[in-house]
Amino acid sequence: MDKLKRMAELVDLLEKANYSYEQKNEELISNFEYDKLYDELVNLEKELNIILSNSVTQKVGEQVASSLQKVAHNLPMLSLNKTKNIDELKNFLGDKMGLLTYKLDGLTIVLTYKNSELVQAVTRGNGQIGEDVTLNARTFKNLPIKIDYAKDLVIRGEAIITYSDFEKFSDAYKNPRNFCSGSVRQLDPKVTAKRDVRLIAFAVVESDETFITRSESLDFLDKLGFSVVSYKIVDKDIVEETIQQISTQVKESDCATDGLVLSFNDLQYSKTLGATSKFPKDSIAFKWKDEVANTTLLDIKWNTSRTGLINPIAIFEKVELEGTTIEKASVHNISILENLQLGKGDTISVYKANMIIPQIAENLTRTGPINLPRTCPVCDGDVVIRQENNTKHLYCINPNCSAKKLESFAHFVSRNAMNIEDLSKKTLEKFLALGYLEEFSDIFKLEKYKNQIIAQEGFGERSYQNLIDNINKARNIPLYQFIYALGILQVGVSTAKLICKHFDEDIQKICNASIEELIEIDGVGEVTAKAMVEFFNKYKSIIENLLVEVKFQSYKKVSDKLTKLTFVITGELSHFANRKALQQYIEQQGGKVTATISKNTNYLINNDINSTSSKNKKAKQLEIPILTEEMFLEMFSG
Ligand SMILES: [Zn+2]
Incomplete structure (x- = not known):
């Protein structure tokens, strides 16, 4: 292809990807692919010595789209130049000392304090103009609203949601970063307050203090009560070793990171360096070099979930990555499947995003895309493609889809729910097909089918009796496990516990709760509350039938001696x-x-x-x- 044409194409594609990522929290292409295309563009620009005016390599960011109040930054927030090459970091440092920190993967925010009080919080936005999220920031879990420092103070920090806090929302949101960004940019601070957003400070922008070093300024923030990003001071001789240490720790970290930041520790020196049109010269971002392996795509499996969403999963020949063997990766949605043109037998390269989640980096042979299933792989019912913003998703629209049913039964009996051992997915599938199970309470009536079950392959008198014993154990469980077992959207174990506690462990009170009453619970949002009320209205008889079979263990608090621990x-x-x-x-x-x-x-x-x-x-x-x-x-x- 004509190189100039290719350049225009890249500029266009990267701009679209940027816009989706920054404004709508959607990934059109993987980070891996983005970086690759970005590098290709940079190289073309160097080679041809031409830079298109709208090139993403020149721009700080995109326009801001939302109805929050816009605020211009006093100091524009440039993005950082980045590298995956440790030698470049050594060259960057020269004979100077550097400060190495995690690059947290959340939403950057500028906070202003006057007369000891937080007066403004503004998102990074496009670097020039951000959004006022002051009211939301006041609800962050760990952010001091008042500080013991009366002079003007402006700092930068990253709003994040930890993996462990994200857990209970992970059914409905893709990753902590997207979820955090959406949470911080809420129009209603009450919603933000329920999302466990934390702020990790990483820089002082303005203050009345004269700090010699960056580490001093971070220690200062720490003393004022901010959670501060941890740092390591390095020189060119130990930077490599330090990064290796951090790279093993990062896999254990509770915060999503997308690399490291290396800055000169000497602030005076940093100031003298200034910036290019795009990057500050005193800092550089280091991105983990993803370990990539090539393998062969064997098949795409289609997985129907409880919601009817049918997700493509790539099954490939086993490969070793970052010390573990992987053989499948979610393709997330139809758009990505089509963009990658995945076909059986293709050579694909795979990596682990942020060293954790297996992903397809690229498709080297592109013989697809493979045909979409015309019907649901489980119930054979009709499917539709739904366009959600910019991405296409496949759904089974059969309301009686047994995948939905099978998944909800599998969830019902799972360990943290009713905890019924021996009712494997395979067994459930069989019993559903044979009509033994229509609704949850039928599990407790399986004795009706004793003779038929014993006669089945793989079942004998003994395993039948084990099964019934295990089912009977589930007749007496804590209420929260029962609530969780129902599989209500967004009601995870911890939410179920909160709800039970709030309503005095009383199932009737929970069934009759209104949306308003539910929202009062710290940790329950509007979506969850609505889902609960709808569920209890719609499935009244299912619950009544269950309550005939199940009793709840009293789960009253015995003492307060471990409160706050x-x-x-x-x-x-x-x-x-x-x-x-x-x-x-x-x-x-x-x-x-x-x-x-x-x-x-x-x-x-x-x-x-x-x-x-x-x-x-x-x-x-x-x-x-x-x-x-x-x-x-x-x-x-x-
Ligand atoms: Zn189906």
Whole structure:
């Protein structure tokens, strides 16, 4: 192709991708592909010595689209020049000292304090003009609204939602970054308040202090009560080793990052450097070099979910990446499938996004796209393609789709829900097909089919009896597990717990709750509240039938002695039957148990105090005490 034409094409494509990503939180192309095309454009511009006026390599950003108040930044916020090459970082440093921090993957915000109070918070926007989100910022979990510093102070920070806080919303949102951006840019601060947004400060822009170094300025923010991005001071000799250390830690991190930032620690020197038209010269971003492997696409599997959404999943020959073997990756939606022109037998390259989630980077042979299924792969019902903003999604529109049914039954019996062992997806599928199961309560009536079940392949008297025993165990469970089991949109385990607590563990109160009553609960938003009310109206009889079969364990709080304490549990237990039992004990005393260690963790419980597990390491790093069960009981059971 004509090189100039290719250049125009790239400019156009990258601009569209930018716009979708920054304004609508949609990824038209993967980050990997974006970077590749961007590099291609830069090289073409160098080669031809031509730069088109609307080239993304020249622009700070796109226009801002939303109804929040626009605010111009006093100091434009340039994006950073970036590299994947460690040698470039060494050259950048020369003989100077540098400050290395995570590049958090959230939404950058400029905060202004006057007379010790937060008076304004503005998003980065396009770098020149941002949006006023002051009211929303006041609801951030960890942001000081008042500080012990009366002079004017302007700082920059990244609004983020941690992976562990994101968990309960992960059914409905794609990743923490998109979710955070949407949460911060809400028109109603009440919604933001329920989303657990945190702010991690990373720079002082204006103050009355004279800092010699950047690290000093960050320590200053730390003393004022801000959560501050952690940093390492490096020179060119240790930067590589430091990055290697960080790259193993990043896999354990509770915050999404998209690389590192290296800045000169000397602020005076930084100031003298100025900026190019696009990049400041005192900092450079380092992006993880994605480990990429080529493999062969074997098939696209279509997976119908409880909502009827049918997602393409790429199945490929096993490859080793970042130390684990992978063989499938979500293709996310039809648009991506078509853009990649995926066909069976294609050679594709795969990588792990932010070193965690397997993704297809590119398709090297492009023989597709493979045909879309004309009917739902599970129920054979009609499918439709729905255009949602700029992306196409495939849906099964059969209201009686058994995938929806199978998935909802599988969810119902899953471990954190009714916890019925032995009812595997395969067994459920069989029972659904045979008509033994129509609605949830039928699970408790399977004895009707005793003879038929025993006669089935793979089932004998003994396994039948095990199954019935396990089902009977589920007749007595905590209410929150029951609420979670119903599979209401966005009601995860932690939300279910909040709801049960709020309504005094009373199922009738929960069934009759109004949207207004539900929204009052800290942690329940409007979408969830609506989904709940709709569910209880629509499926009244299903619940009534279940209540004939199931009784709820009293799950009343026993004491307050662990209130405000957060625990993480790992390793084998000996005193408590299992982690769940210990978790229940802690919660009954008012405490909280989370899956991952963060600054907010008070104690790690692990009987092997000296283990070198990642959780132990992280706890030590954050100076979080590690307790054995015995120590825990000694400290808290008196
Ligand atoms: Zn279907």
